[in-house]
Structure formats: C-alpha cells, structure tokens
Amino acid sequence: MSQRITIALDAMGGDRAPDMVIEGASFAQKKMPGELEFIFYGDEERISPILEKFPQLAEQASIVHTPEYVRNEDKPSMVLRRGRNTSMNLAIKAVSEGHADCVVSAGNTGALMVLSRLNLKTLEGIDRPAIAAAMPTTVGQTIVLDLGANVDASPDHLVQFALLGSLYARCVLGVKEPSIGLVNVGSEEQKGRDAIKKAAQILQDSHIPGHFFGFIEGDDIPKGTVDVAVTDGFTGNVLLKASEGVAKQMYQMLRGVIEHSTMAKIGYLFARPALRRFKKKMDPRRYNGAMFLGLKGVCVKSHGGTDSYGFYRAIKSASQMVREGFYDQVSKELKNTPTYATSENDRSVTETQSNGGMSS
Amino acid sequence: MSQRITIALDAMGGDRAPDMVIEGASFAQKKMPGELEFIFYGDEERISPILEKFPQLAEQASIVHTPEYVRNEDKPSMVLRRGRNTSMNLAIKAVSEGHADCVVSAGNTGALMVLSRLNLKTLEGIDRPAIAAAMPTTVGQTIVLDLGANVDASPDHLVQFALLGSLYARCVLGVKEPSIGLVNVGSEEQKGRDAIKKAAQILQDSHIPGHFFGFIEGDDIPKGTVDVAVTDGFTGNVLLKASEGVAKQMYQMLRGVIEHSTMAKIGYLFARPALRRFKKKMDPRRYNGAMFLGLKGVCVKSHGGTDSYGFYRAIKSASQMVREGFYDQVSKELKNTPTYATSENDRSVTETQSNGGMSS
Numbered sequence: 001m002s003q004r005i006t007i008a009l010d011a012m013g014g015d016r017a018p019d020m021v022i023e024g025a026s027f028a029q030k031k032m033p034g035e036l037e038f039i040f041y042g043d044e045e046r047i048s049p050i051l052e053k054f055p056q057l058a059e060q061a062s063i064v065h066t067p068e069y070v071r072n073e074d075k076p077s078m079v080l081r082r083g084r085n086t087s088m089n090l091a092i093k094a095v096s097e098g099h100a101d102c103v104v105s106a107g108n109t110g111a112l113m114v115l116s117r118l119n120l121k122t123l124e125g126i127d128r129p130a131i132a133a134a135m136p137t138t139v140g141q142t143i144v145l146d147l148g149a150n151v152d153a154s155p156d157h158l159v160q161f162a163l164l165g166s167l168y169a170r171c172v173l174g175v176k177e178p179s180i181g182l183v184n185v186g187s188e189e190q191k192g193r194d195a196i197k198k199a200a201q202i203l204q205d206s207h208i209p210g211h212f213f214g215f216i217e218g219d220d221i222p223k224g225t226v227d228v229a230v231t232d233g234f235t236g237n238v239l240l241k242a243s244e245g246v247a248k249q250m251y252q253m254l255r256g257v258i259e260h261s262t263m264a265k266i267g268y269l270f271a272r273p274a275l276r277r278f279k280k281k282m283d284p285r286r287y288n289g290a291m292f293l294g295l296k297g298v299c300v301k302s303h304g305g306t307d308s309y310g311f312y313r314a315i316k317s318a319s320q321m322v323r324e325g326f327y328d329q330v331s332k333e334l335k336n337t338p339t340y341a342t343s344e345n346d347r348s349v350t351e352t353q354s355n356g357g358m359s360s
Numbered sequence: 361m362s363q364r365i366t367i368a369l370d371a372m373g374g375d376r377a378p379d380m381v382i383e384g385a386s387f388a389q390k391k392m393p394g395e396l397e398f399i400f401y402g403d404e405e406r407i408s409p410i411l412e413k414f415p416q417l418a419e420q421a422s423i424v425h426t427p428e429y430v431r432n433e434d435k436p437s438m439v440l441r442r443g444r445n446t447s448m449n450l451a452i453k454a455v456s457e458g459h460a461d462c463v464v465s466a467g468n469t470g471a472l473m474v475l476s477r478l479n480l481k482t483l484e485g486i487d488r489p490a491i492a493a494a495m496p497t498t499v500g501q502t503i504v505l506d507l508g509a510n511v512d513a514s515p516d517h518l519v520q521f522a523l524l525g526s527l528y529a530r531c532v533l534g535v536k537e538p539s540i541g542l543v544n545v546g547s548e549e550q551k552g553r554d555a556i557k558k559a560a561q562i563l564q565d566s567h568i569p570g571h572f573f574g575f576i577e578g579d580d581i582p583k584g585t586v587d588v589a590v591t592d593g594f595t596g597n598v599l600l601k602a603s604e605g606v607a608k609q610m611y612q613m614l615r616g617v618i619e620h621s622t623m624a625k626i627g628y629l630f631a632r633p634a635l636r637r638f639k640k641k642m643d644p645r646r647y648n649g650a651m652f653l654g655l656k657g658v659c660v661k662s663h664g665g666t667d668s669y670g671f672y673r674a675i676k677s678a679s680q681m682v683r684e685g686f687y688d689q690v691s692k693e694l695k696n697t698p699t700y701a702t703s704e705n706d707r708s709v710t711e712t713q714s715n716g717g718m719s720s
Contacts, residue, residue, distance in 0.1 A: 137609070138609050138612055138613065148545050151545060151552060151553050152553065183598060185508050185511060185593070185594055185597040185598065190435065192511060192594070193511050193512065193594060217597075217598070217601050218597065218598040218599065218600065218601030218602035218603075218604075218605060219601040219602060219604060219605030219608070220605070221602060221605065222602065222605035222606045222608065222609035223605060223609070231598075233545070234545055234552070234553060234595065235594065235595055235598050237545040237577075237578065238543060238545065238577070238578040238591075238595055238598070238599055239578065239598055239599065239602050240578065241577050241578030241579040242578035242579060242581060242582065242599050242602055242603050242606075243578075243602050243603070243605075243606045244578075244579060245578060245579030245580070245581065245582035245583060245603075246582045246602075246603045246606040246607055246610075247606055247610060248579070248582070249497070249498050249582035249583070250606075250607060250610050250642070252498055253498065253638055253641065253642065254635075254638055256638075257634040257635065257637050257638040258631060258634055260634070261631070261633065261634040263630045263631065263633065263634065264630065264631040264633070264634035264635070266627075266630045266631075267626075267627040267628060267629065267630030267631030267632075267634075268627060268631060269627065270623045270624065270626045270627030270630065271618060271621070271623065271624040271626075271627030271628060271631065272627075273621065273623065273624070274617040274618055274620070274621040274623065274624035274627075275614075275617065275624070277617050278613055278614055278616075278617040281613065282610070282613070
C-alpha cells in the first residue's frame with residue numbers, strides 16, 4: 001500500500017476548470033496524504049499560477065502543457081478526428097502509455113468516452129464499455145449502469161454490464177456477494193423488453209460473481225433493493241437525471257415553504273443540525289464520479305458542474321479502483337467466465353415490440 | 361353543464377376494494393355535488409352493505425352484480441380470453457354500450473388496457489393507446505406519456521402520443537398552447553435513439569396542436585420545462601417509478617433525521633404547518649389517475665394501493681375528460697391533422713444502435 005498512485009487530470013474539463021480541478025486535487029491530497037501524485041494536462045500559463053497557491057500540492061504535481069482542449073459543445077466524432085492534442089486525449093494517453101495509473105476528467109462525456117475507448121481499448125470479453133455511478137438509497141448506495149454510453153443494449157451487453165457492476169461493487173465497495181437487478185417495467189417474468197428477458201435467462205444460468213436478484217423497477221433503486229442495477233444507457237441516463245432532478249426539486253420546494261413561514265423559519269433553526277446531516281447524506285457531490293467500466297485502464301468522469309469537493313470524490317473513486325486492482329480482477333474474472341454470447345443473442349440488439357410492458 | 365356524468369366503477373379493483381372504491385365515489389359526490397352518477401360493478405353481496413353506509417351516494421348509484429373479477433396476478437392474455445364476466449370488463453362495456461360516460465378502475469393495469477382496447481377500440485389515426493399521468497413539478501405539473509402501455513415506440517407512435525398529450529393538456533388542464541418535449545439523453549440534435557430523432561423531425565414539420573419544444577432530459581420533468589413529456593412506455597414507466605421512489609425516500613430519510621434528534625423534533629413542531637403544505641403539494645394521491653388516451657372512450661386507471669381520496673382524484677380526472685369533451689376534440693383534431701405515418705417510419709419500430717447517447 002506504500003506505492004503512490006499517479007493520477008492524470010484533464011485540467012481544462014469542467015465548468016470551473018482549471019481552478020476547480022487543481023483545488024480538487026489539493027483536497028484529495030489532504031484527505032489521502034502521501035498516497036497520490038498528479039499530472040495536470042492543459043494550458044500551462046493558466047495552470048501554473050493557480051498551482052503556485054498550493055505549494056504542498058505542487059510538490060507532488062507536474063504540468064504537461066497542451067495547446068488544445070475539448071469544449072462542451074464539441075461533437076465526439078469531431079474530437080475523435082481532431083482531438084489528438086487536447087488535454088483530455090493526452091491525459092488518457094498517459095494511462096495507456098503507463099505514465100499514470102488512472103485519468104479523471106470533468107469534460108465532455110461523449111468525447112471522453114470515444115477517446116478513452118480509442119486509447120485504452122475495451123477488455124477482452126467486453127463489447128462495449130459502460131458508464132457506472134453510485135446512487136444514494138435509503139439503506140446505502142446502488143451502482144447503476146449503463147448511464148449513457150450505449151443508447152441500446154443487447155442481452156449480452158446487459159450481461160457484461162452486470163459482470164462489470166458486480167465486480168466493481170465487490171472490489172471497490174467491498175460487497176462480498178453483490179446482488180444484481182435488471183431494470184424492467186414489472187417484476188414478473190413475462191413482462192418487459194425481449195432483450196431484458198433474454199439477459200435474465202443468461203444471468204440465471206451463468207456463474208457471474210454475485211447473486212442475480214431478477215427484475216427490478218424504477219423505485220427499487222431509491223429503495224436500495226439491490227447492490228447493482230443494470231439497464232441500457234438510455235433508460236439509465238433518464239433514470240439518473242430524473243432522480244437527481246426530483247431530489248433537487250424537493251429541496252427547493254421544502255426551502256420555499258420554510259422561507260414563506262416565520263414559524264417554519266424558527267423551526268428550521270432547531271432542526272438545522274439534523275437537516276444538515278440529511279443534506280450531507282444526499283449531497284450529489286458525494287456520489288460524483290462516473291466510472292467508465294470495461295476499459296483496459298481506469299477512467300473516471302466527474303460532473304462538469306461540480307466543485308472542488310465533488311472533483312475530489314471523483315479522484316477518490318479513481319484511486320480506489322487502482323488501489324483495489326479493479327482492472328486485474330475484471331481481467332481475471334473474464335478469463336474464468338464462459339462466454340455468454342451465442343450467435344442468437346448477438347443478433348437481438350434491436351428490440352422487438354411487446355405488449356406486456358404494463359405496470360400493475 | 362347541468363347534465364350528469366355517469367361513471368362506471370370497477371368496485372373490485374384495488375388493494376382495499378370494494379370499500380375504497382365506494383368511499384372514493386362518496387368523496388367525489390360531496391366534492392362535485394349533483395354532477396355525478398355511479399354504477400358499481402362487482403360482488404353485490406359485498407358492495408350493498410358498504411353502500412348502505414352512504415345513503416346520499418346510494419341515491420345516485422346502482423349496482424350491477426358480476427360473478428367474477430380480475431386479480432392483480434392475472435395475466436392480461438388470460439383475462440382477454442376468459443375475463444368476459446369480470447367487474448372490470450363489464451364496467452368498460454358500460455362505456456362502449458353507452459350506459460356510462462367513463463370508467464375508472466384501480467385493478468390490474470395490463471388487464472384494464474387489453475380489455476379497454478378490446479371494448480372501446482382505438483381512435484382512427486391512433487395505432488396504440490398510451491397511459492398518461494400528471495407528475496408534480498417545481499412550477500406545476502407535467503403530463504407524461506407513455507407510462508407503460510407500449511414497451512417500445514416507433515416515431516409515429518411518439519408523434520401520436522404527443523398529439524394526445526397536448527390535447528389532454530389543452531382540453532382538460534386548460535393550457536392554451538401546450539409545450540411538448542421528447543425525452544432523450546441530451547438536448548443536442550445528434551444525440552439519442554433513431555426513433556426519437558425521427559419523431560422530432562416529424563413534430564418539427566407538423567401542425568400538431570401546441571408547440572414542439574424539442575428534446576428534454578430526465579430532470580426537465582421535475583423542473584417543469586414542458587407541459588407534455590413524450591416517451592416510450594418502458595422509459596416512462598421507469599422514470600415515473602424512480603421519481604415517486606426518490607420522493608418517498610427523501611420523506612423517509614427526512615423523517616429519520618428528525619426523529620433521531622430532540623432539537624429537530626422541537627423544530628418540527630414549529631415548522632409543521634409549513635411542512636404539511638409541502639407534503640400536500642407533493643401528495644401522490646393528488647396525481648392519482650392514469651388516463652388511457654387514444655381510445656374511443658374515457659378510461660382512467662387508479663393506483664391499486666391508493667385510498668378513497670386518491671380514488672376520488674381518479675374519478676375527478678375521468679369526469680373532467682367527459683365534461684371537456686376530450687374524446688370529441690381528439691377525434692376532430694385527428695381528422696384535421698394530416699397523417700404523420702410514412703411507410704419508412706412505420707418500419708422503424710425496432711431501434712438501431714447508436715453511439716451518440718452520452719450525457720454531457
């Protein structure tokens with residue numbers, strides 16, 4: 001455990017970059033003293049003066065000047081063609097070339113996905129990487145994937161997501177026998193999309209690490225029914241954003257009613273310490289850091305709008321994956337696991353109509 | 361406005377039926393005095409003694425004895441074959457045969473959908489009915505559809521859902537120019553599934569009632585960005601359940617922190633009236649009642665676990681649709697609107713892979 005982890009940081013990604021990135025790294029250094037080293041990729045003229053304000057961090061950090069960076073509005077396809085000299089691409093390359101153990105960026109998600117796929121490559125046995133993140137539940141947290149890397153998913157893709165999510169829960173979160181649920185529109189076997197029903201059949205018969213719980217519904221994630229919730233990237237993305245949105249809406253409305261009532265304001269003064277604990281528990285920054293799973297290297301995407309505390313959490317996630325040898329463990333597991341793919345399943349990526357998708 | 365609305369009620373549907381159904385009807389009668397008449401379908405021996413407790417309601421109500429009823433665990437396909445004499449089927453038939461103006465049931469959703477499709481038929485120009493409901497937002501409410509009638513949706517289906525949702529918002533909620541959003545994984549044109557992109561093209565060019573806003577994301581629903589949010593039944597179902605689940609989770613966690621702190625308990629006493637207003641605003645019973653849109657008749661599905669207040673809200677939704685002539689208005693609009701369908705779109709029900717589904 002004495003070996004230091006080198007983290008490549010895309011200093012130009014995120015709404016408040018590069019300040020937020022450097023402050024986040026400084027935060028991480030204080031929280032994990034002596035464990036981390038940083039390489040900042042980006043505009044040296046902008047990074048240097050900020051880094052000077054953190055002399056302790058500067059001792060464990062270096063800057064690699066890059067003339068370009070990826071913008072939020074850049075299309076992934078364009079970045080793939082012309083993004084070679086961007087801070088994002090060079091930070092990822094640091095991992096593929098062995099200069100760093102992992103990469104963290106708060107930049108354009110689509111660009112980060114195509115560039116990390118290009119440089120890091122997908123693991124053997126994995127067709128497509130998935131984006132995974134922890135979501136807060138009543139009893140703890142649930143790893144949800146895919147959150148948007150693939151708008152559709154074949155049965156095999158879903159099975160691979162289940163494997164990746166389960167191994168993440170085991171290696172990084174220390175859940176010995178993670179329970180895995182497939183997001184569907186009902187818990188009955190006959191319900192839902194064909195691709196999901198097929199994935200369930202494969203998961204039932206396979207010896208995937210963890211325990212296959214079966215189908216789960218949208219409310220099973222906040223309930224914390226399973227450790228790992230598997231879905232396609234379209235559903236996962238909508239689910240994640242809607243959940244975050246509802247949580248935010250409730251805060252706002254709660255604040256609204258309290259601010260409009262003097263009695264409630266007085267009450268708030270009494271309840272403040274308790275409410276702060278509540279707020280801390282649900283703080284989206286705590287759950288910041290979406291893991292790109294299925295690559296030959298650790299790449300974590302931070303929310304673009306986060307602050308230095310949120311960015312520190314993303315750095316923490318990345319360093320934990322390195323520390324726990326996530327990549328090695330997944331590689332080993334993939335070798336030990338029989339191929340789930342059958343030619344029949346391979347072709348069922350496009351989903352067929354079904355009438356059974358009603359809620360009861 | 362003096363004409364009474366006759367409502368056929370499936371007295372046997374719902375966790376607390378028939379009590380909850382009869383109490384809900386009594387509630388509705390008190391809230392809308394002189395406006396409603398009821399026909400209860402179900403086991404007369406069970407309904408009669410409860411109805412006797414509500415003499416005022418009994419004056420405006422009749423009972424049609426049915427020997428059978430649909431159970432929650434019954435498969436829709438089975439109900440379709442053998443459910444002829446169930447309270448649910450006969451209540452729906454009351455509408456198709458002109459004995460009642462609308463039907464409300466808190467029973468099995470899948471069964472209610474297949475039976476109402478069979479008896480009421482879909483409107484000309486509508487391929488598939490959709491389930492729609494109002495979801496609370498920071499600024500009011502948004503109509504979301506489809507919530508689970510169809511696990512997949514072609515571009516034409518999505519366009520039809522948009523039309524139905526927009527007309528509902530206009531006729532029943534009184535929104536003059538409803539804004540319509542298509543749920544996607546990003547607001548940029550190049551993102552998302554092909555079916556959604558095609559639907560957006562059709563909506564941009566068509567003269568659908570209301571205003572096409574464009575793509576929206578999961579958090580746009582709690583934000584209240586649009587009046588009508590259109591999606592396939594799989595995504596809609598997961599979105600609805602996740603949103604309800606997160607709201608519930610936050611209540612529970614909030615209650616948990618307050619109960620564990622004496623100071624917070626004192627604070628709660630002061631803030632209670634304000635918190636009650638907040639709770640009332642977000643009360644899921646207020647939003648109870650999922651409308652089956654696209655049928656030649658008004659059918660509303662109540663949540664199975666609701667109470668009499670929630671059931672009253674479902675009755676209210678149904679009676680509003682009748683009062684505002686929703687069915688006539690949709691029929692008229694469908695005649696005036698050019699067919700959106702092209703043979704190309706018809707075939708694109710199965711969605712193809714795309715790599716552009718990342719969040720930014």
